Structures are given as structure tokens and as C-alpha cells.
Amino acid sequence: MRNNVTKAATIILMSHTPSPVGNLHLASVDDTLYFLAFEKKGYREEMYAYLGRHIGSFDVKPDKGKHARFHRELDRYFSGKLTRFNLKTHLLGTEFQLQVWTALRTIPFGTTTTYKGLASLIGNPEAMRAVGGAVGKNPLPIIIPCHRVIGEGGGLVGFGGGIERKKKLLRHEGALLV
Helix, strand or coil: CCCCCCCEEEEEEEEEEEECCCCCEEECCCCEEEEEEEEECCCCHHHHHHHHHHHCEEEEEECCCCCCCHHHHHHHHCCCCCCCCCEEEEECCHHHHHHHHHHHCCCCCCCCCHHHHHHHHHHHHCCCHHHHHHHHHHCCCCCCCHHHHHCCCCCCCCCCCCCHHHHHHHHHHHCCCC
């Protein structure tokens, strides 16, 4: 006789918070942040696809207070009182993506690096394109500061939230003066 035990779907808590770069949408499992999305066309589908690919079956429920800490840290960041996030996060990706996302966390507030610099940081200086692909799939922008990666010539290139948001974030941090 087969055991027909069905695995329960993971509960994803969702919330949003206003910010100077528009509404930010957050997804967590309990007190661990899994995804942050900028409000833009298709953000929800992108979030659900990422979660489904990595978690499998899930149910979405509105947050009822567990995200307060996430919102507070984002508020403190945008008010200039926080330069490094201390949130419990869980990253889901390939080994290479995880390596790149971990390296992104080492870029100090108020500074930038290039895709080539980031590739060198992970010990693979020729992997600029692959690094760019991994940076573009960062599930926790702002928290994992992919906005701090710029083009080799100093240009603001490639940001999932859009170049205007990237400019605002870099200006906020004092890394972009114009």
C-alpha cells in the first residue's frame, strides 16, 4: 500500500512598503526574506516564478506584522541611518549566482565596482558576462546592493529596477554626484 502523504505548500508572506524609489514588494517565509521586487509591470509574475522554481508549491498570505523589521530597516536605509542591512535572508540560486550575490554584499555603501571588478573579486576575471547575468537575477535588490555595479566606463548599465532607480540609489549613497 502506498503512503499518500501530501507535502503542505510553503506559506509565503507578502507585504509592500513605500520608498523613495517606489513601492517595494517583499516575500518571506516566516521571518526570512526571500524576494524584494520593485513595483513595475510584471513584478508579481517574476516573484512567483522565482519562488515556484525554487520552492515548489506555495500559498501566498498577507503579512500580519512579521515584515515590520524588514520595513524598519528599509526605512532606516532610506533615511540615511543604515548603511548595511542586518536582515535574515535566504538566497535560492545556482552555486555561481550565490557566489556573485555573496560578493555583492561586500561592496561598501557609497562605493561602486564594475562587472569586471566583481568578476575579479570572485576569482574569475574573465566571467564578466556571467557575472552580469547573475547580478541581473539578484532576488534581493537594495538588500544585496546590485545597484553598486556599474559599467567599465562608469556608465549606469543593467538594473532590474530601471536606470532611474539605480541613479536614485547611488545618489542616496553618495556614490553618484550628478
